[in-house]
Amino acid sequence: MSDTVSVKASPFKEFFLSVITRDVQIVDTIPEFVDNSIDGAKRVRGSDDLSGLEVDVFINEDKVTVKDNCGGIERNIAENYAFRFGRDDEAENEIESIIGKFGVGMKRSLFKLGSEFVIESKTEDSHYVIEINVDEWLDQNNWQFELEPISTDDPRATLTEPGTRIHISELKDNVSDKFSQELFITKIINNLRVKNRQYLRDGIEIRVNGDELEYSPLELRTSDDLVPASETFSVDNNGAEVQVKIQVGVGDRDPDKAGWYIFCNGRVVEEANKHEETGWGTENIPQYGSVETLFFVHILA
Numbered sequence: 671m672s673d674t675v676s677v678k679a680s681p682f683k684e685f686f687l688s689v690i691t692r693d694v695q696i697v698d699t700i701p702e703f704v705d706n707s708i709d710g711a712k713r714v715r716g717s718d719d720l721s722g723l724e725v726d727v728f729i730n731e732d733k734v735t736v737k738d739n740c741g742g743i744e745r746n747i748a749e750n751y752a753f754r755f756g757r758d759d760e761a762e763n764e765i766e767s768i769i770g771k772f773g774v775g776m777k778r779s780l781f782k783l784g785s786e787f788v789i790e791s792k793t794e795d796s797h798y799v800i801e802i803n804v805d806e807w808l809d810q811n812n813w814q815f816e817l818e819p820i821s822t823d824d825p826r827a828t829l830t831e832p833g834t835r836i837h838i839s840e841l842k843d844n845v846s847d848k849f850s851q852e853l854f855i856t857k858i859i860n861n862l863r864v865k866n867r868q869y870l871r872d873g874i875e876i877r878v879n880g881d882e883l884e885y886s887p888l889e890l891r892t893s894d895d896l897v898p899a900s901e902t903f904s905v906d907n908n909g910a911e912v913q914v915k916i917q918v919g920v921g922d923r924d925p926d927k928a929g930w931y932i933f934c935n936g937r938v939v940e941e942a943n944k945h946e947e948t949g950w951g952t953e954n955i956p957q958y959g960s961v962e963t964l965f966f967v968h969i970l971a
Contacts, residue, residue: 683808690755690774691782696848699779700727700858701865703736703836704876705937706776708869710740710834721873728879729858731850732841734783739833742793745817753777753800753815776836783845784838790820792829799826859883868936888927890919916967932967 694702707725714723728735743752755777780787785804791797798819807815820827828835841849848854855878862876863883870876870885877883890898898919904911921927929942929950944950 683813686755687781690778694778694782696782696845697854697857697861699782700729700734700736701862702775702779703727704862704866707736707738707740707834708866708874708937710738710742711869711874714741714832718872720869723873724875724877726877727862729849729855730879731846732839734838734841734849735835737828737833737835739831742791742796742829742832742834744793745796745798748791748798748800748817780836780838782842784841786840787836787838788826790826790829790835790837791833793832797821797827797829855879864941865938867938868933888931889921890917891921892919896920914967930967 704725704727711720711723723738723740725736725738725740728737755774780802781804787802789800789802791799796819798817800815800817802815822830859878859881862878863870863886866874866876866883867885867888870883871887875882892898896919898917900915900917902913902915904913906912927942929944930940930948931938931942932940
């Protein structure tokens with residue numbers, strides 16, 4: 671008779687959460703939530719006109735709230751994909767995502783910030799809440815979250831139009847300390863403004879503690895005698911075609927803005943890079959003179 675037995679190999683929740691939250695910086699958590707809102711906005715509109723869509727972010731030392739009117743999360747997506755840690759091939763085919771490709775950013779940001787959170791979502795066909803107490807969830811043997819349908823007269827219902835609301839409380843001590851600092855909130859605002867430059871241009875309104883982020887244009891100069899250079903090509907990424915467009919030209923006289931800008935699916939992932947590994951300041955690419963030199967790399971994955 672065989673002596674073969676099953677050996678437990680499932681991860682401990684505490685260890686798993688420590689791993690997925692270890693490398694995320696607090697300043698980057700809020701943009702993760704806004705990314706999900708923008709994904710919803712792009713799905714709702716299917717175009718570059720995002721006017722009328724809004725994301726409101728409220729931050730203080732006690733709580734964080736991110737609320738939008740960007741279409742919400744369909745119940746089927748919420749039940750089967752949106753709150754899982756990672757995505758399989760089936761999810762990639764099911765979820766149309768512009769920015770959030772791997773399904774980890776929102777969850778790790780939730781766990782990074784606090785120990786209690788409520789996610790409310792309303793679509794044309796559903797309205798539900800997911801309430802999570804992390805300490806209680808850690809004590810459970812299963813990994814599921816409980817989704818509860820609600821009606822408009824439910825006291826937990828805050829959304830009157832399709833959208834999503836994320837509310838995080840019982841903030842961790844280091845998070846509460848950061849969010850009590852005005853300079854840190856300013857850093858988050860600048861981070862959001864830079865990363866979402868294109869979407870602000872397209873008309874979406876993003877507010878932090880009531881203050882609206884302003885769109886600051888970043889454009890290459892063009893005239894009869896001065897035309898930016900441009901090249902478009904595609905590369906193979908494990909069987910998937912990735913479109914790349916590179917532009918180079920000059921802008922206004924602001925040395926701080928000079929450098930490489932990399933946009934991935936519309937979001938700025940690198941701004942004003944002047945590092946040697948990109949060739950800046952070398953023989954091939956001299957440093958700026960009387961005008962700024964701009965290199966734009968647009969990647970559509």
